[in-house]
Amino acid sequence: MTGHNGLCIRLLGEVEVLRDGAGAAPLPASRKTRALLGYLAATDRPHRREHLCDLLWDGPDDPRAELRWSLSKIRQVLHGAGGGYLQADREHVAFQPGAAEVDLLKLRQLLSPGVSATSTAALREAVSLFRGEFLDGLDLPSCYRFHEWCLAEREAASALRLAALGGLVERLQEEAPEEALAHARALVVADPLAEAGHAAIVRLLTHLGRRRCALEHHDHARRMLENELAAPPSGD
Structure with missing residues (x-):
């Protein structure tokens, strides 16, 4: 699964960033940085910097510096495929997918009409997107705001998977x-x-x-x- 520009972000399982011709891009070792990448790609909208700091770095250290460092690492991963996928100013940060493909966004698009109105081919494609749980290994219990969001998104993605599988069983x-x-x-x-x-x-x-x-x-x-x-x- 890749966009026509060769960039694909996979969130349904362990986070992966794939580029045509280059395979999987090396990701930062920091789990919080990978979690931030997953959050920005999954939500697909601008976020205030303060919100992102509270989400992942609500502690005694310098959260804005931690956020800047993580964003610099994410830029290295995303911009290596070309294109300005990460848009940031002094107040807001957003992931702009453009022609890139994000598996979770693709899943939502495929099943947006509802299972009964979705073609069998689209149901097959939807279930094929799953390699594991949403953001597998990145629920970060110590970051309670992010943890609650991740569990809710994980449950929602799982419900879509079960619905698609049930639809395929019934039809086939x-x-x-x-x-x-x-x-x-x-x-x-x-x-x-x-x-x-x-x-x-x-x-x-x-x-x-x-x-x-x-x-x-x-x-x-x-x-x-x-x-x-x-x-x-x-x-x-």
């Missing part, structure tokens, strides 16, 4: 049951307590003539849900 279960089964398994991996995902796996395995596997998964799901929820699956 008759015409492409093997692909539907793969999406049902991905749904259960993403949400092990999703009864609908387990039910879809059992149903699809049965449809494919793999009754023994269907029974084994049913028994596994029943035991797991009983242990986790103190109740058997609702279908029993």
